[in-house]
Amino acid sequence: MTxxxxxRILVTGAGSGIGRAAVRMFRDHGAELILVGRRLAALQESLPDAEHVVLDHTLDAAVAAFADHCGALDGMFLAAGALKTGSVAGTSTSDFEAMLAANLTGTWLMAHHLGPRLKDAASVVLVGSNIGLRAIPDSAAYSVAKAGVHMLAKVLALEWAPRGIRCNAIAPGPIHTPMVDARLAASADPAGELARLSGVNPLRRLGTTQEVAALAVHLLSDESTWTTGTVMTLDGGADAVF
Incomplete structure (x- = not known):
């Protein structure tokens, strides 16, 4: 068993969705965990018996202050993010900047400030998106931000390689998370939107948070010590279609 x-693994976005599923699965595989998120109650609900850190990962000074006393890490799973759809013409500058901050800048800040806390031969996994790999309409800010996450993973893999530290990204397709639920609720046709999201892959369903967490377990474990600089799609085969 992996x-x-x-x-000792730090997880951002640990209060819901993919991050919540990840911390529970990581615990089941024996990890000591640091849960990072914006709401203490949500972190405690994810995993009561862990270290909880209330932190806005998009604020440089806050992340730097946390890094000063974080201690050594064997791994990080950086899953914090946000989703807001919209075309280039229909996305305001403030919304564009907010998407970059939540999905890319915050991930960069965690890597920038906590990279020195990583032990040699540690592993880091970033959460990207399959629409950071291929363009679709009405994803102007989110797609750009997630594409940046994928490239960040590759750059970090090169820069950290002399220390034996690995970095990879997971690029999920539509996953059943609170963010997707909110997207469905905001749609004029929730059933139609669900069918559309499910229908873009050959398996004709949404992925689960547990499926993303399972891949993260492998990438954070010693079973993947020659895997670095990769962006792994996890999208029910959608990448093969497009």
């Missing part, structure tokens, strides 16, 4: 025993 093991994370003895590994």
């Amino acid at each position: 093991s994370l025993a003895g590994k």
Whole structure:
């Protein structure tokens, strides 16, 4: 069985969705966990018996202050993000900047400030998106931000390689998360939107947060010590279609 025993792993976005599923699965595989998010109650609900850190990962000074006393890390799973759809013409500058901050800048800040806290041979996994790999309409800010996350993973893999630290990104397709639920609720035709999201892949369903977490377990474990600089699609085969 894949093991994370003895590994101290930090997880952002740990209060919901993919991050919540990840911390529970990481715990089941033996990891010691630091849960990072914006709401303490949500972090405690995800995993009561862990270290909880209330932090806005988009604020440089806050992340720097946290890094000063974080301690050594064996891994990070950077899953914090936000989703707002809209065309280039229909997206305001403030919304564009907010999407970059939540999805890319915050991830960069965690890597920038906490990279020195990583032990040699640590592993880091970033959460991107399959629409950061291929363009679709009405995803102007989100797609750009997630494409940046993918390139960041590759750059970090090169820069950290001398220390034996690995960095990879997971690019999920539509996953059943609170963010997707909110998108469906905001749609004029929720059932039609669900069918559209599910229909873009050959398996004709949404992915689950547990499926993303399972891949993250592998990438954070010692079973993937020659895997670095990759962007792994997890999208029910959608990438093969497009």
